[in-house]
Amino acid sequence: MSTPAALETFERFLRQKGLRVTGQRKAIFEAALSQKEHFTAEQLLERVRALDPGGRVSRATVYRTLPVLTESALLREVDIGTGEMFYMPNVGKVAQVAQVVCLDCDRIFEISAPFMEWYGSTVSTRLGLTPVSQRLQVSARCDTLKRTGTCRYRDQAGPRRKARLTG
Amino acid sequence: MSTPAALETFERFLRQKGLRVTGQRKAIFEAALSQKEHFTAEQLLERVRALDPGGRVSRATVYRTLPVLTESALLREVDIGTGEMFYMPNVGKVAQVAQVVCLDCDRIFEISAPFMEWYGSTVSTRLGLTPVSQRLQVSARCDTLKRTGTCRYRDQAGPRRKARLTG
DNA sequence: CTGCCTGCAAACTCTTTGCACGAAT
DNA sequence: ATTCGTGCAAAGAGTTTGCAGGCAG
Numbered sequence: 001m002s003t004p005a006a007l008e009t010f011e012r013f014l015r016q017k018g019l020r021v022t023g024q025r026k027a028i029f030e031a032a033l034s035q036k037e038h039f040t041a042e043q044l045l046e047r048v049r050a051l052d053p054g055g056r057v058s059r060a061t062v063y064r065t066l067p068v069l070t071e072s073a074l075l076r077e078v079d080i081g082t083g084e085m086f087y088m089p090n091v092g093k094v095a096q097v098a099q100v101v102c103l104d105c106d107r108i109f110e111i112s113a114p115f116m117e118w119y120g121s122t123v124s125t126r127l128g129l130t131p132v133s134q135r136l137q138v139s140a141r142c143d144t145l146k147r148t149g150t151c152r153y154r155d156q157a158g159p160r161r162k163a164r165l166t167g
Numbered sequence: 168m169s170t171p172a173a174l175e176t177f178e179r180f181l182r183q184k185g186l187r188v189t190g191q192r193k194a195i196f197e198a199a200l201s202q203k204e205h206f207t208a209e210q211l212l213e214r215v216r217a218l219d220p221g222g223r224v225s226r227a228t229v230y231r232t233l234p235v236l237t238e239s240a241l242l243r244e245v246d247i248g249t250g251e252m253f254y255m256p257n258v259g260k261v262a263q264v265a266q267v268v269c270l271d272c273d274r275i276f277e278i279s280a281p282f283m284e285w286y287g288s289t290v291s292t293r294l295g296l297t298p299v300s301q302r303l304q305v306s307a308r309c310d311t312l313k314r315t316g317t318c319r320y321r322d323q324a325g326p327r328r329k330a331r332l333t334g
Numbered sequence: 335c336t337g338c339c340t341g342c343a344a345a346c347t348c349t350t351t352g353c354a355c356g357a358a359t
Numbered sequence: 360a361t362t363c364g365t366g367c368a369a370a371g372a373g374t375t376t377g378c379a380g381g382c383a384g
Contacts, residue, residue: 057340058340060340061339063375084373085373085374100294102294102296127307128311130310135306136303140297187362187364189364189365227349230348335384336383337382340379346373347372349370355364355366356365
């Protein structure tokens with residue numbers, strides 16, 4: 001569940017941008033903020049419909065609303081290079097975080113990476129650029145899986161890109 | 168142009184994997200290794216056809232050959248989150264590199280990031296994972312553009328994702 | 335009322351794939 | 360001769376968009 005305070009933040013943001021406060025936008029907002037894990041646009045749509053069976057929210061509106069939510073800093077976009085975009089409620093401060101993606105269970109772990117910002121500006125400045133954002137992502141394999149045959153984590157949508165040249 | 172030595176490496180790799188040494192694969196190899204910058208599958212196809220106007224190489228074959236080239240370590244895949252994959256001839260050692268992407272001119276700069284590997288293993292181990300690879304990417308804006316209105320660099324395919332909520 | 339928002343479905347982009355033919359071994 | 364490789368076009372996945380009607384302001 002989302003806090004009423006967050007909803008107000010959202011409505012304020014909408015009005016401030018000259019956008020209308022519609023039922024769909026509020027429903028999508030509620031569904032998004034109620035997520036505990038990373039989620040895709042499709043998963044968000046399911047959740048919206050689950051939370052409000054009577055409501056009519058289309059896929060298109062979800063896709064059109066997601067950018068609004070990320071620009072209002074209520075959500076954070078996470079691209080792990082699987083072809084689909086992931087989103088995450090932006091609880092607390094917008095700390096610099098990196099992702100560790102397990103290639104076995106497809107789970108996304110977030111870890112703080114405070115040095116990233118420093119690094120980005122150091123390198124960018126040298127190139128005559130001003131850093132806007134930085135992403136660090138580690139792909140890894142599950143040790144437990146290798147030993148016991150099972151991974152203790154399981155969920156999340158899997159990468160689209162197929163294994164290559166497995167021979 | 169690619170060195171004959173590299174071509175031999177490629178042919179050796181193919182045979183070792185039980186793959187056939189075809190004209191198309193060699194043509195694609197030549198075109199790929201002749202690139203100086205990052206390139207997409209589409210750009211590679213254009214280059215293949217430009218270098219060998221008589222040859223018949225299809226888009227499908229380019230897509231099917233790219234994984235072979237990356238697995239033979241002759242190319243490196245670079246995903247900057249634009250929806251299309253970029254490739255780069257893997258000259259010299261496979262050092263840990265990060266990318267700085269200029270949002271104004273869409274150019275991709277590569278910088279060495281030696282600490283990345285250490286960081287990946289530190290964090291992964293703590294999660295019970297074994298790191299496979301890591302990506303660090305900095306998005307930045309061009310200072311020159313902001314001041315003078317022009318960017319000194321210009322080329323490369325641009326991001327697919329459109330600007331959002333520009334109002 | 336006016337015009338932004340929405341739903342629907344079609345369009346789009348990049349990439350993958352099924353199938354029948356052609357070529358490497 | 361066998362297979363694997365290739366070309367073609369269609370399929371796929373995720374996301375965007377044109378259009379007509381609907382609802383917020």
